[in-house]
Structures are given as C-alpha cells and as structure tokens.
Amino acid sequence: MKPGRPLLEVSGICKRFGSLVVLDGVDLHVNNAEIVGLIGPNGAGKTTLFNIINGFISPTSGKITFNGSDITGLKVHQIARRGVARTFQELALCKESTVFASIFSAFHLTYKSGVCSAFLRTRSARNEERVAKEKTKEIIDFLGLGPYKDKLAGNLSSGYQKALTIAMAFATTPKLLLLDEPVTTLSEDRVDMVMNLVAKVRDAGTAVVVIEHNMKAIMNYCDRVVVLAYGKKIAEDLPQKIAENKEVIEAYLGEMG
Numbered sequence: 001m002k003p004g005r006p007l008l009e010v011s012g013i014c015k016r017f018g019s020l021v022v023l024d025g026v027d028l029h030v031n032n033a034e035i036v037g038l039i040g041p042n043g044a045g046k047t048t049l050f051n052i053i054n055g056f057i058s059p060t061s062g063k064i065t066f067n068g069s070d071i072t073g074l075k076v077h078q079i080a081r082r083g084v085a086r087t088f089q090e091l092a093l094c095k096e097s098t099v100f101a102s103i104f105s106a107f108h109l110t111y112k113s114g115v116c117s118a119f120l121r122t123r124s125a126r127n128e129e130r131v132a133k134e135k136t137k138e139i140i141d142f143l144g145l146g147p148y149k150d151k152l153a154g155n156l157s158s159g160y161q162k163a164l165t166i167a168m169a170f171a172t173t174p175k176l177l178l179l180d181e182p183v184t185t186l187s188e189d190r191v192d193m194v195m196n197l198v199a200k201v202r203d204a205g206t207a208v209v210v211i212e213h214n215m216k217a218i219m220n221y222c223d224r225v226v227v228l229a230y231g232k233k234i235a236e237d238l239p240q241k242i243a244e245n246k247e248v249i250e251a252y253l254g255e256m257g
Contacts, residue, residue, distance in 0.1 A: 005068065006029040006030060006031050007030055007031060007032050007066065007067060007175060007176060007207050008028070008029060008030040008053070008064070008065070008066050008176055008207070008209075009028075009029050009063075009064070009065040009066075010026060010027060010028035010029070010049070010053065010062070010063075010064050011027055011062055011063045011064070011065070012025050012026070012027065012061065012062040012063065013025070013026045013027075013028075013049065013052060013059050013061075013062035013063075013064070014026075014059060014060045014061045014062055015045070015048055015052060015057070015059050015060050015231075016060045021231055022045050022048045022231050023045045023048055023049060023052075023059070023231045024230075024231040024232050025062075025232065026045070026049060026062075026228065026231070026232065026233050027233060028049070028226055028233070030176065030207050030209055031207065032175075032205065032207055033202055033203070033205050033206065033207060034202065034207055034208070034223040034224065035198065035199070035202050035207075035208045035209075035210060035221060035222045035223050036207075036208070036209045036210070036222060036223065036224050036225070036226060037209075037210055037212060037218040037221075037222035037224070037225040037226070037239070038050075038209055038210065038211045038212075038225075038226050038228065039211070039212065039213070039215075039218055039225060039226070039227050039228075039242075040227050040228035040229050040234075040251065041229060041251055041252060043230075044228040044229050044230065044231065045228050045230075045231040046211045046228055047180060047211065049228070050086065050178050050180060050209075050211065052064070053079075053084065053178065053209075054076060054079050054080070054084050054086050054178060055071075055073075055074050055075050055076040055077075055078065055079040055080075056076060058072075058073045059072065059073070066079070066082060066083075066084065066175075066176070067082060067083065067175060069082070080172070082175075083173070083174050083175035083176060084174060084175070084176045084178065085169040085170070085172050085174035085176070085177050085178070086169065086177070086178040086179075086180070087165045087166060087169050087177075087178070087179050087180060087182065088180050089180050089181045089184075093153040093154070093161060093164065093165065094153060095152060095153050095154025095155075096152060096153075096154065097152065097153055098149065098150050098151060098152055098153070099140070099145055099148050099149050099150070099151055099153065099156070099164055099167075100136060100140065100149045100150065102153055102164055102167075102168055103136045103139055103140065103164070103167050103168055103171050104132055104133060104136045104171075105168075106168040106169070106171035106172055107132035107135065107136065107171055107172075135171070136171070139167055139170060139171055140167070142200065142204070143163070143166075143167050143170070143197050143200060144197070145160075145163065145164070145167060148160060157190070158185065158186060158190070159186050159187070159190030159193055159194055162182050162183065162186065162190075162194050163193065163194055163197050165182075166179065166182065166194070166197055166198065166201065167197075170201055170206065174206055175206065175207065176206070176207045176208075176209070177201060177206050177207070177208045177209075178208075178209050179198065179208060179209070179210040179211065179212075180211050181211055181212055181213065182194055182195075182198065182210060182212065183195060183212060183214050183217050184212060184213050184214055186214075188216075191214060191216070191217050195217050195220070195221045198210065198221065199221055210222070215243075218239060219239040219240070219242075219243060220239075222239055223238075224236065224237070224238060224239075225237065225238070225239050225242040227242060227245075227248050227251070229251040234247050234248065234251065235247060235248050
C-alpha cells in the first residue's frame with residue numbers, strides 16, 4: 001500500500017434489490033489505526049454496506065479497494081484472509097466455552113497447517129498451537145479480560161459477551177475490524193468498558209468502523225463520523241461537527257417522528 005493512501009476505499013457503491021435502491025453512490029475511506037463511526041436512521045443502508053465490504057453480498061456497481069488491492073466481489077473467506085474481521089448485532093458465541101477457549105479457537109482461522117496436520121499432531125501443528133496459546137494470553141491481558149479467562153461465555157454479562165466477540169475478532173490479527181452495534185443495548189458503564197476496549201484495538205494499529213446508535217459512544221470515541229440516510233452519504237466530519245449538522249439532526253428527528 002502506498003504511503004498516505006487509505007487502508008479502505010469504498011468508491012461509488014450502489015446496491016439494488018430489484019427496484020429497491022439500498023445504497024446509491026456511497027463513498028467511504030478508512031485510514032490505518034482510526035475509529036470511524038457509521039451512523040444513520042434505520043434503513044439507511046449501514047449493514048448492507050458492511051455486508052458488501054466483507055463479501056456477504058456483491059455491489060451492483062462501484063469499487064472497494066483494501067490495502068491497495070481491489071476486493072470488489074470477493075468472497076467472505078477471501079476478504080477475511082486479507083485482514084478484514086467483523087462482529088454482528090447477534091452474538092455468535094459457544095456459551096459452554098471459556099473466555100480463554102473462545103479466543104484460542106479464533107486463532108485456528110490463521111493456522112497454516114492443515115486439518116490432517118492438526119489431527120496427526122505434527123510438529124508444525126504443535127508449534128502453531130503453542131504460539132496461539134501464548135497469543136491468547138497476551139490478548140486477554142491486553143484487553144483486560146484476565147479475571148474472566150476461565151468463565152464460561154454463557155455466564156458473562158452482555159457487556160463482557162460483546163467484549164469477548166471483539167477479542168475473538170482481534171485474535172485473527174485484522175487490519176480492519178467492522179463492528180455492528182457493539183454497545184446499543186448496554187448500560188452506560190458497560191458502554192464505556194466496551195468502547196475503551198475498541199480504543200485499545202485502534203491504538204494497537206487496527207482500523208475500526210463501528211455502526212452504532214449510541215450517540216455518546218460515537219461522539220466520545222470515534223475519530224471521524226460518516227452519516228448515511230436513504231442509501232446516500234449525507235455527511236462526514238469530526239464528531240463535534242456532525243453533532244451540529246442540521247441535515248444529520250433532521251434525519252434522526254425524521255426517524256423519531
């Protein structure tokens with residue numbers, strides 16, 4: 001990637017489902033090691049944009065460049081291997097696994113040895129497993145999850161379950177992390193806990209794009225904010241400028257009305 005070039009460049013993305021236009025010429029860029037908030041009223045196209053970026057669906061038109069390469073239309077696993085990870089609104093956790101085991105399992109996505117090597121317990125497979133255990137400990141310590149490492153995922157509070165999903169995504173060593181409503185349903189203290197964790201991920205060098213309806217989280221933790229409404233980008237600026245933008249305020253008031 002050329003110096004100074006954004007990590008992610010979304011150019012003129014359109015998505016139509018029959019006659020329904022969900023995204024209409026959306027542009028978005030994300031730089032290395034920044035948190036970008038993606039906000040807008042329900043039905044604005046935010047999740048559809050995420051689905052296109054990480055390969056769940058293909059755009060009708062437009063281009064996506066990631067880390068200097070065109071990834072438009074690639075499959076989910078192909079984009080994930082290039083360094084894009086994602087969490088979802090609905091938690092996907094094995095509730096009978098501990099925090100340590102859950103994060104450790106995420107490292108399997110990065111293993112170079114195949115299934116046969118793992119089954120036969122070859123030297124390369126054993127080495128990868130040893131490294132994964134060490135890295136799991138490092139992530140748990142780095143993200144402040146040490147007191148919970150032996151707890152079952154199903155016994156964690158909703159805030160710590162959200163934190164665990166982020167830790168699992170971070171374990172795949174992504175260059176870009178897409179977070180879909182990580183704190184929308186959480187209490188205020190848990191919002192700060194999870195968003196502080198997101199800030200740690202950013203500070204470690206991973207870019208983050210977060211869809212979120214909690215405006216306090218967006219304003220306090222994002223470096224930039226992009227606003228969608230009716231499938232179009234209507235604003236992009238620093239959080240404090242977005243909070244004063246009349247078009248953005250009207251878009252949200254229209255939803256509330």
